Amino acid sequence: MGMISFFRIPKPKRFNYRPVFYDARKEALKEREQQIKQELGLADDTVARISNIKGRFRSQMKKNKELQVKSNIRLLLILAALLVAAYLIFYR
Numbered sequence: 001m002g003m004i005s006f007f008r009i010p011k012p013k014r015f016n017y018r019p020v021f022y023d024a025r026k027e028a029l030k031e032r033e034q035q036i037k038q039e040l041g042l043a044d045d046t047v048a049r050i051s052n053i054k055g056r057f058r059s060q061m062k063k064n065k066e067l068q069v070k071s072n073i074r075l076l077l078i079l080a081a082l083l084v085a086a087y088l089i090f091y092r
Contacts, residue, residue: 028055 031055
């Protein structure tokens with residue numbers, strides 16, 4: 001076992017953080033340009049074609065979210081109509 005030292009203070013650990021900036025529009029444009037070049041035969045055939053799964057997934061999730069918002073608004077309108085109808089039936 002080692003000797004315990006009361007006078008030696010450990011140095012703080014360094015924190016190396018490099019921020020990563022992500023530009024979705026730039027990446028989508030670059031990917032689209034590459035797909036067009038491959039379709040026209042201008043790109044290297046040695047490079048494997050990257051599927052657009054990520055982009056399709058994002059667009060599908062965005063559509064699902066929009067549908068969910070519309071569904072919630074429709075539900076609130078139906079509920080309000082039912083409450084008005086119930087009020088008119090029972091309190092008139």
